[in-house]
């Protein structure tokens with residue numbers, strides 16, 4: 001616009017025209033439907049087809065759900081109540097509720113113990129999962145495994161205390177020796193803890209009282225969803241640190257360490273979990289000195305942990321490989337030693353990259369805990385397949401039971417997945 | 433020009449007779465590839481050395497050997513009186529005395545600018561956190577970005593990131609600084625801000641080894657320019673002599689190429 005022209009324009013509007021509403025075909029539900037559901041005749045057809053499918057599914061499912069029977073003592077009674085109408089026989093869930101959650105043999109009067117352990121799990125996990133919580137809470141997290149063991153298994157508190165004492169002694173020794181070198185501290189701590197446990201192993205049986213505050217529950221009585229939760233939580237929390245160590249070991253410049261890690265990872269990944277579980281249930285006993293009757297749950301935990309740690313190691317290796325070499329060089333050039341560089345620079349970044357993969361393994365692991373039903377442990381799946389469906393009262397109530405099992409697993413797995421997505425958003429610092 | 437000369441003269445007073453780095457008959461191979469051949473180099477405290485040479489001549493490798501980011505196979509490197517051997521203790525000691533600035537900054541993207549600067553002092557020097565933060569802010573002010581302290585590296589421009597990288601090194605109070613093409617990943621308008629920071633550092637008497645193609649910087653700041661080709665130090669001289677009167681034909685060719693356009 002030239003200057004002369006600008007001067008010739010004498011009129012300047014002093015008020016703004018009030019905004020007018022767009023035509024109704026461009027707003028609200030009509031516009032949304034037009035854009036998203038009926039933008040062409042083909043999409044319109046697809047929309048109608050989808051609506052029909054949804055209708056058919058819900059028409060079958062909703063009456064089944066809302067017309068369900070919740071109070072009955074057997075499937076026959078369910079059928080009598082329904083009298084030919086559609087409806088689920090959810091009475092099996094109410095009647096066998098405790099068996100589904102705690103297994104068939106866990107003592108009834110002690111159900112509060114695993115429940116309490118479950119509630120405390122959230123408090124223990126909170127400071128690990130949410131960095132903004134006060135760090136002092138980690139103290140409870142450290143005590144929690146021993147407390148939970150005592151609550152669920154019962155018996156004398158001296159065993160979990162001994163286990164805890166071993167770790168404390170190890171930690172103290174580590175603190176003393178780490179100033180000389182990390183390896184000194186690390187192996188010194190292991191030796192010190194072993195000695196503590198070994199000595200304690202003689203003392204505890206001698207002084208343990210006959211009557212204990214919480215009655216002892218043997219491992220073979222563990223079952224139901226509780227067993228899945230125990231296996232899932234323990235194995236995930238053990239396989240993460242072991243996986244990290246394996247991944248770092250695989251990168252090591254020391255050939256022996258590297259070789260051990262590679263062989264371990266490749267071997268475990270090449271074997272189906274189910275065979276490892278069979279090994280745990282029958283073969284593993286032969287490897288230990290006769291008389292040392294290693295607990296079955298413990299054997300299964302060892303196997304599942306070995307299995308998933310190999311997978312987690314590979315996931316983390318991917319994260320390590322994605323880090324530019326410059327990060328290692330910058331850490332080195334500042335004089336950070338190996339453990340510091342790993343802990344402060346490399347792992348935080350590599351783990352962040354690996355979150356989706358780790359969650360994938362964790363969710364898979366949690367679901368794979370149902371495989372223990374194959375070695376005749378009565379976890380949720382084992383309890384349904386075995387005592388519940390085999391009982392004459394409930395033989396034939398498949399849908400209700402399996403949907404319930406699926407729902408429980410879905411809630412936990414979906415929760416893990418949501419948490420991991422939230423965590424990824426929290427850790428996003430590269431605003432590119 | 434006079435200004436520059438006056439500055440140079442001023443800076444020269446800082447050079448002492450004390451040796452900061454001494455490299456004798458150093459050789460390095462990558463596999464069977466002979467990257468560095470019989471390197472002899474002595475750097476006095478307070479000296480500022482610019483290393484130039486064609487791509488692939490081994491400039492980066494040479495300065496990376498000085499803080500043991502690369503291992504040398506033959507010869508001797510002595511930094512601040514400590515001989516570089518495969519002993520990890522020695523290496524960590526030398527690294528904490530020698531600051532290094534990289535072409536691609538290599539800031540830690542998961543830490544804030546302030547945390548980038550305090551990390552090494554806290555963990556390596558065991559400085560209390562508060563003191564480390566004060567030092568960090570001091571050096572961030574020096575490189576003129578104290579207001580960015582709480583941002584993450586990804587939110588800064590290239591020039592700002594490189595200045596943070598310099599501040600991060602300075603927080604360790606190094607006695608020697610190594611620069612590997614600190615400006616060659618930067619846009620032209622950001623080069624100046626980084627070079628200004630480096631000039632300031634030089635004026636304070638920091639011992640510096642700098643691989644760069646910024647010949648203006650070399651003229652203004654260096655006591656000595658070293659020309660490398662095919663893993664050897666071909667020629668070294670004071671900047672005036674080096675640029676106006678190069679002796680070796682390879683140096684002449686290189687200079688005509690780099691100053692020609």
Ligand SMILES: Nc1ncnc2c1ncn2[C@@H]1O[C@H](COP(=O)(O)OP(=O)(O)OP(=O)(O)O)[C@@H](O)[C@H]1O
Nearest residue numbers: 462463465467485486487488489490491492493494
């Ligand atoms: N890790 C490595 N393995 C094998 N060869 C390497 C390695 N790093 C560098 N080289 C080779 O060593 C030679 C010297 O490399 P260097 O990076 O020191 O050169 P430069 O002088 O810094 O070059 P530029 O100006 O391109 O940075 C090059 O020929 C390069 O290909």
Ligand SMILES: [Mg+2]
Nearest residue numbers: 491492493613
């Ligand atoms: Mg280079």
